[in-house]
Amino acid sequence: MYFDEPPAKRVSKGRANEVLQAGVKTLATGCPFCLNMMTDALGSSSSDDAVQVRDVSEILLEAQEPSSLEPAVPSGSSPT
Numbered sequence: 284m285y286f287d288e289p290p291a292k293r294v295s296k297g298r299a300n301e302v303l304q305a306g307v308k309t310l311a312t313g314c315p316f317c318l319n320m321m322t323d324a325l326g327s328s329s330s331d332d333a334v335q336v337r338d339v340s341e342i343l344l345e346a347q348e349p350s351s352l353e354p355a356v357p358s359g360s361s362p363t
Contacts, residue, residue: 295324302334313339 290296298321302310310325312318315338322336 293324295320299324307334309335309337309342311337311339311342 288294302321302325310321312321318336318338325334325336
């Protein structure tokens with residue numbers, strides 16, 4: 284059974300208000316459902332003051348050194 288709450292009472296709206304009050308620039312989550320919910324609630328505005336909603340894995344990958352992302356075994360050779 285699916286129950287759709289009125290827009291004013293949706294959990295996502297309350298959470299979005301909390302995020303906006305905190306004044307954050309980036310919201311990180313590891314939950315795909317939360318990623319979609321918060322992206323919808325915060326809007327997909329491209330303005331400078333918009334909050335970015337990102338998956339934790341994206342942030343971690345971005346923080347890695349480029350050299351650490353190279354394969355352990357060079358292309359064309361096989362591991363021993």
